Amino acid sequence: xxxxxxxxxxxxxxxxxxxxxxxxxxxxxxxxxxxxxxxxxxxxxxxxxxxxxxxxxxxxxxxxxxxxxxxxxxxxxxxxxxxxxxxxxxxxxxxxxxxxxxxxxxxxxxxxxxxxxxxxxxxxxxxxxxxxxxxxxxxxxxxxxxxxxxxxxxxxxxxxxxxxxxxxxxxxxxxxxxxxxxxxxxxxxxxxxxxxxxxxxxxxxxxxxxxxxxxxxxxxxxxxxxxxxxxxxxxxxxxxxxxxxxxxxxxxxxxxxxxxxxxxxxxxxxxxxxxxxxxxxxxxxxxxxxxxxxxxxxxxxxxxxxxxxxxxxxxxxxxxxxxxxxxxxxxxxxxxxxxxxxxxxxxxxxxxxxxxxxxxxxxxxxxxxxxxxxxxxxxxxxxxxxxxxxxxxxxxxxxxxxxxxxxxxxxxxxxxxxxxxxxxxxxxxxxxxxxxxxxxxxxxxxxxxxxxxxxxxxxxxxxxxxxxxxxxxxxxxxxx
Amino acid sequence: xxxxxxxxxxxxxxxxxxxxxxxxxxxxxxxxxxxxxxxxxxxxxxxxxxxxxxxxxxxxxxxxxxxxxxxxxxxxxxxxxxxxxxxxxxxxxxxxxxxxxxxxxxxxxxxxxxxxxxxxxxxxxxxxxxxxxxxxxxxxxxxxxxxxxxxxxxxxxxxxxxxxxxxxxxxxxxxxxxxxxxxxxxxxxxxxxxxxxxxxxxxxxxxxxxxxxxxxxxxxxxxxxxxxxxxxxxxxxxxxxxxx
Numbered sequence: 001x002x003x004x005x006x007x008x009x010x011x012x013x014x015x016x017x018x019x020x021x022x023x024x025x026x027x028x029x030x031x032x033x034x035x036x037x038x039x040x041x042x043x044x045x046x047x048x049x050x051x052x053x054x055x056x057x058x059x060x061x062x063x064x065x066x067x068x069x070x071x072x073x074x075x076x077x078x079x080x081x082x083x084x085x086x087x088x089x090x091x092x093x094x095x096x097x098x099x100x101x102x103x104x105x106x107x108x109x110x111x112x113x114x115x116x117x118x119x120x121x122x123x124x125x126x127x128x129x130x131x132x133x134x135x136x137x138x139x140x141x142x143x144x145x146x147x148x149x150x151x152x153x154x155x156x157x158x159x160x161x162x163x164x165x166x167x168x169x170x171x172x173x174x175x176x177x178x179x180x181x182x183x184x185x186x187x188x189x190x191x192x193x194x195x196x197x198x199x200x201x202x203x204x205x206x207x208x209x210x211x212x213x214x215x216x217x218x219x220x221x222x223x224x225x226x227x228x229x230x231x232x233x234x235x236x237x238x239x240x241x242x243x244x245x246x247x248x249x250x251x252x253x254x255x256x257x258x259x260x261x262x263x264x265x266x267x268x269x270x271x272x273x274x275x276x277x278x279x280x281x282x283x284x285x286x287x288x289x290x291x292x293x294x295x296x297x298x299x300x301x302x303x304x305x306x307x308x309x310x311x312x313x314x315x316x317x318x319x320x321x322x323x324x325x326x327x328x329x330x331x332x333x334x335x336x337x338x339x340x341x342x343x344x345x346x347x348x349x350x351x352x353x354x355x356x357x358x359x360x361x362x363x364x365x366x367x368x369x370x371x372x373x374x375x376x377x378x379x380x381x382x383x384x385x386x387x388x389x390x391x392x393x394x395x396x397x398x399x400x401x402x403x404x405x406x407x408x409x410x411x412x413x414x415x416x417x418x419x420x421x422x423x424x425x426x427x428x429x430x431x432x433x434x435x436x437x438x439x440x441x442x443x444x445x446x447x448x449x450x451x452x453x454x455x456x457x458x459x460x461x462x463x464x465x466x467x468x469x470x471x472x473x474x475x476x477x478x479x480x
Numbered sequence: 481x482x483x484x485x486x487x488x489x490x491x492x493x494x495x496x497x498x499x500x501x502x503x504x505x506x507x508x509x510x511x512x513x514x515x516x517x518x519x520x521x522x523x524x525x526x527x528x529x530x531x532x533x534x535x536x537x538x539x540x541x542x543x544x545x546x547x548x549x550x551x552x553x554x555x556x557x558x559x560x561x562x563x564x565x566x567x568x569x570x571x572x573x574x575x576x577x578x579x580x581x582x583x584x585x586x587x588x589x590x591x592x593x594x595x596x597x598x599x600x601x602x603x604x605x606x607x608x609x610x611x612x613x614x615x616x617x618x619x620x621x622x623x624x625x626x627x628x629x630x631x632x633x634x635x636x637x638x639x640x641x642x643x644x645x646x647x648x649x650x651x652x653x654x655x656x657x658x659x660x661x662x663x664x665x666x667x668x669x670x671x672x673x674x675x676x677x678x679x680x681x682x683x684x685x686x687x688x689x690x691x692x693x694x695x696x697x698x699x700x701x702x703x704x705x706x707x708x709x710x711x712x713x714x715x716x717x718x719x720x721x722x723x724x
Contacts, residue, residue, distance in 0.1 A: 432567040434551035436529050436581035446580060452573030
């Protein structure tokens with residue numbers, strides 16, 4: 001018994017909660033034009049990029065912070081944050097991994113992220129973002145052979161300005177909403193992907209986001225363009241140290257799929273969720289939107305959201321091209337005092353467009369979970385269809401689960417189906433599993449993984465196993 | 481193997497088992513018969529470790545106090561309950577459940593866990609013996625199974641885990657004659673001088689196929705009479721009401 005309890009204690013600990021002592025370069029505290037110029041300047045950005053930021057900032061000053069979401073949070077003082085923090089060693093631009101600060105390599109090693117040469121055997125190309133900057137991108141040569149561009153956003157602005165100019169802000173305009181506009185003004189780094197016409201990307205692309213510095217917001221920006229007939233599967237992972245303060249993470253992710261192209265975007269989000277009493281943790285307020293611009297294009301979002309104090313995001317698809325397809329597969333888990341308000345938007349504009357939403361919400365402890373989703377079928381989107389399935393699983397009787405679907409159908413040829421269930425893990429199910437030799441934690445893990453199976457299946461193989469474990473660990477200690 | 485001494489069980493201040501005593505030796509098959517509400521399922525629940533009862537008295541399993549063991553620890557030590565109403569677990573593949581269960585028990589006993597190939601070989605062999613449709617092993621656990629299939633699945637699990645003490649809680653109810661035979665064969669094939677069975681049933685019918693060493697009649701939470709297989713026949717003739 002003793003060792004079992006000890007094991008559970010160890011598992012309960014957020015194992016990514018360490019922080020790295022590293023010398024940083026920071027922008028002065030606060031949000032103003034000078035800070036934005038500082039960011040743009042340190043990144044040696046061209047004028048059009050600075051103008052993009054300043055335009056966004058002008059707009060931001062006029063916007064009001066939204067407050068319609070279910071999870072409420074104390075007012076954020078936007079003047080009390082650092083908007084840029086980067087390890088000093090990176091500002092000297094290391095050319096390759098061997099020149100990278102060993103402390104950074106060590107950090108990623110501890111996080112289980114393969115940056116070094118021998119780890120390349122894993123066959124996954126990684127872009128590592130540490131606080132405000134990208135510190136390393138692996139597998140570049142291999143990808144270049146296929147004409148694939150996979151680099152940090154800062155690098156893309158320098159090297160591929162035409163592509164960036166053409167697509168940046170076309171899916172999430174700078175005028176979009178409070179947090180997206182803030183991101184447009186102050187974003188620091190992120191990943192850029194371009195897959196040329198007809199190319200199927202031969203490996204998984206992956207970005208690993210790490211918040212390290214305190215009192216720092218992370219505002220990354222990711223842009224993925226899949227040109228005609230191309231395919232890419234992309235995965236992002238996120239962790240942060242344990243700190244008492246709440247830290248803001250407001251990213252923008254834009255995906256663009258041209259004719260016959262497909263983008264598969266997977267997220268395993270494990271930001272620090274705060275402690276058992278709800279102190280600390282990340283505010284994960286992210287805007288993710290994909291545009292199926294071309295005909296027969298497809299965008300698929302898969303998310304496993306286990307971390308953050310508050311998760312507030314709706315990865316969405318705009319189905320503009322005829323016959324385009326949008327998919328959203330989600331597992332969201334809240335435990336202790338975590339809160340989530342998440343779902344998707346499927347905007348059908350083209351003819352014969354299809355969308356599918358599979359959402360699995362699991363709440364335990366004192367947590368609260370809301371699925372919020374919009375299905376909007378435009379009058380011109382003839383013969384379109386949506387299928388939505390929202391399942392909620394409750395553990396214990398102090399948590400909440402809510403489903404808020406918004407459905408708009410503006411033509412007679414289209415149809416929308418919505419199914420929703422709410423269930424509880426029953427004492428009987430647990431007893432049955434225990435009678436077969438499983439301990440309560442294993443039993444919950446098994447039942448919950450069964451509940452999430454449809455979504456877990458969508459993840460790339462390598463990550464499905466990790467995600468499965470994560471699902472179990474996030475719920476440790478939630479069994480009565 | 482199992483010694484129950486003066487077991488009392490209450491739920492919500494209602495007394496269900498009253499000074500219940502029973503002794504099962506290795507290799508013995510005991511049948512407990514009783515009408516609805518006599519406390520049969522409470523007995524199997526308590527032996528398996530289900531929470532929610534106020535309990536006094538003593539239960540020893542291989543000379544260890546059963547009440548000091550968690551449900552899963554009882555399973556590790558070789559107690560198996562074939563549930564009256566087997567639970568559905570959506571999304572969990574039956575094979576995976578069986579493998580997880582088998583390996584959890586093997587691990588707890590310091591035995592090597594079976595890999596996928598060893599497991600599949602074993603499960604194939606056992607399914608064949610029990611005429612269990614192998615295709616069902618790839619379906620979600622008990623989801624969409626008929627009543628009979630669920631019960632057969634319980635017996636398959638029993639035969640995979642080869643427990644020392646198997647408790648069958650009304651496994652025969654809802655079974656047709658063919659399924660009843662299969663279930664009985666499953667039990668009989670596990671019978672040996674070490675393994676014991678506690679068979680809880682309403683009907684004599686099952687005992688035509690599984691010959692018990694002892695039959696006990698349970699009424700109002702107490703064993704009112706014990707005897708050999710002939711007692712079941714007598715009970716069948718007279719009915720519970722006129723018995724005693």
